Amino acid sequence: MSVNVVQFVLIVLLAGFRAADQYSTQLFPFQHALMCWLVGIILGDPNTGLVVGGTIQLMSMGAAGLGGSSAPDYGMAGMVATVLACVTGSSDISVGLAVGVAVAMLYVQLDVIFKIYNSWVFKVIRGYCVKREYSKMLASFFLSHVYLFLQGALPMALVLAFGQGAIDSVLAIMPEWFTTGLSVAAGILPVTGFAMLLTFMxxxxxxxxxxxxxxxxxxxxxxxxxxxxxxxxxxxxxxxxxxxxxxxxxxxxxxxxxxxxxxx
Structure with missing residues (x-):
C-alpha cells in the first residue's frame, strides 16, 4: 500500500494538531487509541488503527511527564506504528511498534528543547507586557503552538516520506529471531504499562x-x-x-x- 498526497497531508496535520493539543486546547489529551483509529481511517484500515491504538494505550497507562519531566510520546508512537502497519500490510504490528517506540523516545529530547524554547517565549511575552504592547503579547503566545505543531508534524512527515522504502529494506535484512523477539516485546510492553500503573495504587x-x-x-x-x-x-x-x-x-x-x- 502507498500513501497518496491527500492521506499524507491529513496524517501530518493530525500529528501536528495532536502534539499542539496536549499543551493547549486539550480536546483529545492522551487519547492514543482515538488518534490511531483516525490514522487507520485515513489509510483505509481502521481495524489496524484500533489494534495498534489499544496496545499503545495500555503501554502508556503508567507513564506521564509529572513535575515538568519529559516522557516518551506514546501518541506519536501509536500513529507511526499505525502508518507502518497499514503501509506494509503486515498483520504483525511488532515492527511498527518497535519503530514507533523509538520515535517516542526521540520525543523526550524534543520536549526538552521545547521547554528551553518556551522559556525564551516567556521572556518575549513578558517584554511586550512591560511595554504594554498587548496585541504583540497575545500574538507571541502562538510561538509555542507553532513549535509544538512542528514537533508533531515533522517526524510524521519524515516517516511518511521515507518510511516505506526504509522499512522494506530493514525488513529484508532482519533475521527471524529478531522479528520474533519484537513480537514478544510487543506483548510484554502493555504488561509493563500496567505494572507501572500498579506502583501508584x-x-x-x-x-x-x-x-x-x-x-x-x-x-x-x-x-x-x-x-x-x-x-x-x-x-x-x-x-x-x-x-x-x-x-x-x-x-x-x-x-x-x-x-x-x-x-x-
Whole structure:
C-alpha cells in the first residue's frame, strides 16, 4: 500500500494538531487509541488503527511527564506504528511498534528543547507586557503552538516520506529471531504499562481483588468488560460497608454520652 498526497497531508496535520493539543486546547489529551483509529481511517484500515491504538494505550497507562519531566510520546508512537502497519500490510504490528517506540523516545529530547524554547517565549511575552504592547503579547503566545505543531508534524512527515522504502529494506535484512523477539516485546510492553500503573495504587491493601481479577481473566476466560463490571460492583459494596462501619461508632458514642447524662 502507498500513501497518496491527500492521506499524507491529513496524517501530518493530525500529528501536528495532536502534539499542539496536549499543551493547549486539550480536546483529545492522551487519547492514543482515538488518534490511531483516525490514522487507520485515513489509510483505509481502521481495524489496524484500533489494534495498534489499544496496545499503545495500555503501554502508556503508567507513564506521564509529572513535575515538568519529559516522557516518551506514546501518541506519536501509536500513529507511526499505525502508518507502518497499514503501509506494509503486515498483520504483525511488532515492527511498527518497535519503530514507533523509538520515535517516542526521540520525543523526550524534543520536549526538552521545547521547554528551553518556551522559556525564551516567556521572556518575549513578558517584554511586550512591560511595554504594554498587548496585541504583540497575545500574538507571541502562538510561538509555542507553532513549535509544538512542528514537533508533531515533522517526524510524521519524515516517516511518511521515507518510511516505506526504509522499512522494506530493514525488513529484508532482519533475521527471524529478531522479528520474533519484537513480537514478544510487543506483548510484554502493555504488561509493563500496567505494572507501572500498579506502583501508584494501594496494591498491598487490596491484593485480594487483584487475585480475584486474575482468576476471572486467566482461568474463567472473562474479557475486560465483565471483569470491570464485577470490579465496579465490588467497589460499590466495599464503599457502602466502610461507610456503615464509620457511622456505627458515632451512633454508639452518642448513645453512650446520652446515658451518662441521664445517670447524672
Amino acid at each position: 494501594p496494591v498491598n491493601k487490596f491484593y485480594a481483588f487483584l487475585i480475584v481479577g486474575y482468576v476471572l481473566s486467566a482461568y474463567l476466560g472473562l474479557t475486560v468488560l465483565p471483569v470491570a463490571l464485577l470490579g465496579g460492583a465490588a467497589a460499590v459494596e466495599y464503599f457502602r460497608l466502610k461507610s456503615s462501619e464509620g457511622a456505627a461508632p458515632a451512633v454508639a458514642t452518642s448513645t453512650a454520652n446520652g446515658g451518662e447524662l441521664e445517670d447524672e
